[in-house]
Amino acid sequence: DGGITQSPKYLFRKEGQNVTLSCEQNLNHDAMYWYRQDPGQGLRLIYYSQIVNDFQKGDIAEGYSVSREKKESFPLTVTSAQKNPTAFYLCASSMVRGQPQHFGDGTRLSIL
Amino acid sequence: GESVGLHLPTLSVQEGDNSIINCAYSNSASDYFIWYKQESGKGPQFIIDIRSNMDKRQGQRVTVLLNKTVKHLSLQIAATQPGDSAVYFCAENISSGGGTSYGKLTFGQGTILTVHP
Numbered sequence: 512d513g514g515i516t517q518s519p520k521y522l523f524r525k526e527g528q529n530v531t532l533s534c535e536q537n538l539n540h541d542a543m544y545w546y547r548q549d550p551g552q553g554l555r556l557i558y559y560s561q562i563v564n565d566f567q568k569g570d571i572a573e574g575y576s577v578s579r580e581k582k583e584s585f586p587l588t589v590t591s592a593q594k595n596p597t598a599f600y601l602c603a604s605s606m607v608r609g610q611p612q613h614f615g616d617g618t619r620l621s622i623l
Numbered sequence: 624g625e626s627v628g629l630h631l632p633t634l635s636v637q638e639g640d641n642s643i644i645n646c647a648y649s650n651s652a653s654d655y656f657i658w659y660k661q662e663s664g665k666g667p668q669f670i671i672d673i674r675s676n677m678d679k680r681q682g683q684r685v686t687v688l689l690n691k692t693v694k695h696l697s698l699q700i701a702a703t704q705p706g707d708s709a710v711y712f713c714a715e716n717i718s719s720g721g722g723t724s725y726g727k728l729t730f731g732q733g734t735i736l737t738v739h740p
Contacts, residue, residue: 515666517666544727546730550633551732552733553730553731553732554667554712554714554730555730556727556728557730559727561656562625569727581697603666611657611669611672612657612669612728614666614667614668616664616665616666617666619664
């Protein structure tokens with residue numbers, strides 16, 4: 512089945528450590544997105560990419576980095592500069608022009 | 624220090640009733656709107672979308688209404704079932720220059736729907 516796979520489902524980070532969240536899609540979508548969701552809140556955009564080897568900052572990009580070397584993959588690194596990384600991270604993809612975004616089932620990141 | 628959590632709007636209905644979930648959007652330049660359903664511990668699931676050149680769109684048991692005059696969007700769920708219990712989000716896409724929408728969405732806070740058997 513076509514879809515978006517995020518891994519791992521749960522992730523723990525030590526202070527000062529970088530961690531990378533995986534997102535893979537086999538929907539042949541051009542655009543991919545990373546969102547952060549905090550308890551009782553909506554989704555906030557971290558980074559997005561409309562095409563391979565190109566990506567743009569979203570509303571809360573500080574402390575995060577991404578790469579888009581392949582169409583189907585858009586990994587997110589939470590760096591040690593992100594002082595409040597505990598959250599639920601969601602990856603999504605879409606065709607570029609105004610089509611609905613499809614989401615993975617998220618990665619929950621916690622600090623040890 | 625003490626943290627204060629946000630309280631999402633909530634809607635409680637009986638099984639079989641119709642539900643209406645409302646959303647106010649912020650930008651008159653928004654040209655595309657989506658409703659998502661999110662169950663606990665999962666990613667948002669697409670329900671229905673509507674473009675700004677329409678004011679109503681129907682799906683299976685769901686209807687979305689768009690009122691551009693007052694910047695208001697609603698989701699109607701007919702014959703609500705316990706499996707409909709979830710958080711519902713509206714999202715808007717603001718048209719980029721040149722009139723094309725490239726899919727960057729802004730999400731609302733969400734509404735908790737609880738369906739009682």
